[in-house]
Amino acid sequence: MGIITGPAIGPALGGYLTDALNWRWIFFINIPFGILALAMCSTFLPEDEPHPNQNNPVDWIGIILLTVGLASLQTFLEQGQQEDWFSSAFICRMAFLSVVGISLFIWRELSTPHPAVDLHVLKYESLAAAASTRSF
Secondary structure (H helix, E strand, C coil): CHHHHHHHHHHHHHHHHHHHCCCCHHHHCHHHHHHHHHHHHHHHCCCCCCCCCCCCCCCHHHHHHHHHHHHHHHHHHHHCCCCCHHHCHHHHHHHHHHHHHHHHHHHHHHHCCCCCCCHHHHHCHHHHHHHCCCCC
């Protein structure tokens, strides 16, 4: 029912909110639903039992490298047109940070025993083909 209700009501509700209030309210409409979902999850979902072998440390270095790489790549792609691409020192720094951050992230995730993102799963052909942008 939720799959049918959202696309049926969403455009009409979004149009009404845009006309009656402001276009920003189409984002604020999600706040009460998010609070309701959080309350229902904390009420009805059982507590997880700790797994005895689940004492793996979090790879914070990998997470930080991923954050730096993707944030600088997004800034590079969004601000590049306005800053006249590589004629701007800021855009050059963002491009450099994105390449270095993502490269170090890939190296880190392939070399650490407990990676934040396990890139070793791409050795399976079916998963690698699904993640690839090539057409066969």
